[in-house]
Amino acid sequence: MAAISNNAQYKIFFDVDYTLLGVDGSLRPNARDALQRLVDDGHQIYVWSGNGIRWRDIRKHELESLVVDCIEKPVTDYANAVSTMDIKPDLVVDDHLEIVAALGGVWARTYYFPNSKDNEMEDIFRVITEWAQTGASDDPRFRAPSRY
Ligand SMILES: [Mg+2]
DSSP states (O other), X not given: OOOOOOOOOOEEEEOOBTTTBOTTSOBOTTHXXXXXXXXXXXXXXXXXXXXXXXXXXXXXXXXXXXEEEEEEOOSSSHHHHHXXXXXXXSEEEESOHHHHHHHOEEEOOOOOSOOTTOOHHXXXXXXXXXXXXXXXXXXXXXXXXXXX
16 A cells, blocks of 8 residues: 655655665665655655666665666766756765765765664655655755755
């Protein structure tokens, strides 16, 4: 059953390396569950990477049913690069602060090594949901989206 929600619904672009996956390619704890709940709330999940189009990783972790598309992430001049894209992020989730500051989103704690106690995906879900419900978040790692 679909989640009942009055949330605004957004295109949310997730980074791959050190955001969803560790250095060994393992999936961050609770990533699938958090992405599933975002989808249930009506959001559209995109996966982008500066290291190419990552369907192989997404399929390896059986996330393909949750992801609308995998695309190439600009690595510089983010706002200008995004302005030329047909589909633009409403919010980005990335361990690299510069792109979050440029486009708006959630600055994710860097995930290098497998750590079953990592709870970041839950924090990310909470911040996104707060923003979708209220239009803002007081979380220090939240950056309000810019309009381009
Ligand atoms: Mg990264």
